[in-house]
Amino acid sequence: MTPAVLSLADLNLTLIAPELWMTLLACTVLVVDFAFPKIPKPQIAYASMVGMALITLLLGSYAMNGTGGISFGSMFILDPLAIFFKIFILLSTILMTLASIDYLEKASYFRGEYYFLLIFSALGMMFMVSANDFLSLFITLEFSTFGFYILVAYLRDDLKSNEAAIKFFILGALSAGLITYGVSLIYGSTGTVLFEEIAQKHPETSIGLLMGLLFIFIGIGYKLGAAPFHTWVPDVYQGAPTTVTAYLSIVPKAATFGLFLRVAFGTFIGLKADWQWMLVWISILSMTYGNITAIAQKNMKRLLAYSGIAQIGTLLIGMAAGSKMGSESILFYILTYLFANMGAFIVVIIFSNLTQKDDIEDFAGLNRRSPLMAFAMLVFLLSLAGVPPLAGFIGKVYVIAAAVHQDLILLVAVGLINMVISFYYYLIVVKKIYSVEPKDSTPIPISLPLKIALYVSIAGVLLLGIWPKPFINASVAATAVFSDLVLK
DSSP, X not given: OOOOOOOGGGOOTTTTHHHHHHHHHHXXXXXXXXXXXXXXXXXXXXXXXXXXXXXXXXXXXXHHHTOOEEETTTTEEEOHHHHHHHHHHHHHHHHHHHHHHHHHHTOOSOHHHHHHHHHHHHHHHXXXXXXXXXXXXXXXXXXXXXXXXXXXXOXXXXXXXXHHHHHHHHHHHHHHHHHHHHHHHHHHHHSOOBHHXXXXXXXXXXXXXXXXXXXXXXXXXXXHTOXXXXXTHHHHHHHSOHHHHHHHTTHHHHHHHHHHHIIIIIISGGGHHHHHXXXXXXXXXXXXXXXXHHHTOOBHHHHHHHHHHHXXXXXXXXHHHTBHHHHHHHHHHHHHHHHHHHHHHHHHHHHHHHHSOOBGGGGTTHHHHXXXXXXXXXXXXXXHHTOTTSHHHHHHHHHHHHHHHTTOHHHHHHHHHHHHHHHHHHHHHHHHHHHSOOSOOXXXXXXXXXXXXXXXXXXXXXXXXXXXXXXXHHHHHHXXXXXXXXXX
């Protein structure tokens, strides 16, 4: 094969303008922090948020004008699916930056670098959701992870943070190796790494191709934290700074789902019968293991970690459906999960900033100390459990309906049973918050940035539950790229 030569005609800079501006923003934050150390760090945070908001508006204009296409020799694609996830990544990063300001005011080092690494990781994920071949898939997946390796170890004097970083790095390297080997097998079977070319060839089932898909799915499973590839999740969630844990719990996983959809639905939908059964069993295992193990947890971050494993299992119901409706349900569910899960972590951030504690027992009587935090945690946990009329209920109904349409009755039954199980441990936390007297009745102050982040999360959970139509429409529009490929 003659190597392809990349010409200027292949470089459509309009398509990658958001990434270019994001790169400039990251470099500006790093240089300003280094060159002007006396500038207050919150000002750097606010400037970062303004920059990301402007880039979000640019992507919004792309969505309204139908801007799209391919660049870099078909390695980079901008389509409605990529735009949806890029906007999701940017808005999530803005929310997390807002929630991090108070936390970093108490840190004695690397405060400016923290914001740079957050933007750097978001940049990697923006490239990731536009990956259009297996080479860029691997490069962008690892690019987005580099920042997290450092952020997880941000508390350099904390042994738990160091342990979490080592585990995260080792298992991240393992998943990268699995994906690389899978890509080599797929290239050997198809002769190309481009998603579009593989889809057009309609490759027939072969041992090499199936093994390649298996390794790639396992590698992605590690990135998602799905059982049985979840071993890093609880320890990393507990050891990392709570702000990093909150971001890690949803944004990288959402970006990975964007990539996963391209591989499974856009490239190998013809092999649906071969990979569907695997996703069914991973979904069942993730939901069941995550929910049952969460019951025994005493630490709030570990409880949310196992809850997250179960939530990934629920999202995999939509993947297992292998239909257009399944892809729509995944995008909408990710939106509902963002506000509920990140909102719950914001409550933990506020509480741990003041008390330096995050055990479930420490939240006892929270209603007496902060009615707003108690109400917020109630709303977030009930949404995660799937209680109407909150966002989580609509999200769960959507993914289950997608599975019902594909006659995945066993998966639906297990999903409903797990919803009941999750009620138990979520309500244990709610009971302690409202029914137990606090050991310390001192009111908990909430700073303006954290209060805004909390109100935004509450509003998101209520809005998506009461008025889901525009968000469902956005999900439908974003997944229109699969209309000709995925079964209705």
